[in-house]
Amino acid sequence: MIQQIEARLEAKLFDRDTRKARLTPAGECLYPLALRIVQEYEKAFAEYDEFAAGRRGVVRISALPSLAAMLLPGVIACFRQHHPDVDLDIREDIGAPVYQGLLDRVTDIGLAPPPQSSDDLRYKPLLRDEVVLVVRRDDPLARTKSQDWSILADREFVTTSRETGLRAMIDHALQEAGVQAEPLLSSKQPATVGSLVHAKVGIGVLSRLTLAQLDSSSLVGVPLRGPVVARSLGVVTHIGRSLSPAARLLLAEIEKQAGNLSALLNAPGSQRR
Numbered sequence: 001m002i003q004q005i006e007a008r009l010e011a012k013l014f015d016r017d018t019r020k021a022r023l024t025p026a027g028e029c030l031y032p033l034a035l036r037i038v039q040e041y042e043k044a045f046a047e048y049d050e051f052a053a054g055r056r057g058v059v060r061i062s063a064l065p066s067l068a069a070m071l072l073p074g075v076i077a078c079f080r081q082h083h084p085d086v087d088l089d090i091r092e093d094i095g096a097p098v099y100q101g102l103l104d105r106v107t108d109i110g111l112a113p114p115p116q117s118s119d120d121l122r123y124k125p126l127l128r129d130e131v132v133l134v135v136r137r138d139d140p141l142a143r144t145k146s147q148d149w150s151i152l153a154d155r156e157f158v159t160t161s162r163e164t165g166l167r168a169m170i171d172h173a174l175q176e177a178g179v180q181a182e183p184l185l186s187s188k189q190p191a192t193v194g195s196l197v198h199a200k201v202g203i204g205v206l207s208r209l210t211l212a213q214l215d216s217s218s219l220v221g222v223p224l225r226g227p228v229v230a231r232s233l234g235v236v237t238h239i240g241r242s243l244s245p246a247a248r249l250l251l252a253e254i255e256k257q258a259g260n261l262s263a264l265l266n267a268p269g270s271q272r273r
Helices: 002-009 025-052 065-070 072-082 096-103 165-177 190-198 208-214 245-265
Strands: 014-016 021-023 057-063 086-092 109-112 121-136 157-160 185-187 203-207 219-225 230-238
Touching: 002 025, 021 025, 025 245, 057 065, 057 096, 057 245, 065 072, 065 086, 065 109, 065 208, 072 086, 072 245, 086 245, 096 109, 096 121, 096 230, 109 245, 121 165, 121 190, 121 208, 121 245, 157 165, 157 190, 165 203, 165 230, 185 190, 190 203, 190 208, 190 219, 203 208, 203 219, 208 219, 208 245, 230 245
Parallel strands: 057 086, 057 109, 157 185, 157 203
Antiparallel strands: 014 021, 109 230, 121 203, 121 219, 121 230
């Protein structure tokens, strides 16, 4: 190795005799440079070891607002206890932007319903989110065990706007039930729907997850029957993209916390809040 370096530099690095070797002026010049290279080498592999152990890196997540609000806070709190140096980037989107971010490789993990059609995306279900009627706690409907979709033809109602996946489910359920009804008002934000119900503008239609997101003691959810409508929510990843060690660890925490959230949403009486 020394001979190769000397040949490359066309300079002698050591003066040698029968008992010891001493650095030549060229060797003395090269020594601090070589020492710096060794230190940088060791530093680089130490940094990689941190990355490989999932203690460093960047994980980018795109999630439905309801999942971002109800699932991710607990996930992040637990994850950061053990991985404080991992940078997390959270983006809230509805519908297609979640999937497009994965396809464009600008996000690592998506939290959304299953993609309708894509050979490049992988979906793993995490929880079931049922559509419910949202009413004020002092509304007589709050004391009923369930309601048919026909209640929406009898009472003015508010719900989410057409660009949301939830609205498509509601419109399909009304069609399946043979009910002709249009919302009085619609909003992209579930919080606005909840506020309209609270203000007695009308009854509402949301999912259990979005109702829980409102964290309002004045509103309750009543199951809707004939048909029962629910959506699957889960993890979406790109089939052709490997997740980093940190992303895999975060995904494990997401799956753990989702199990707890699913149990809470589907517990008997949970819609009564």
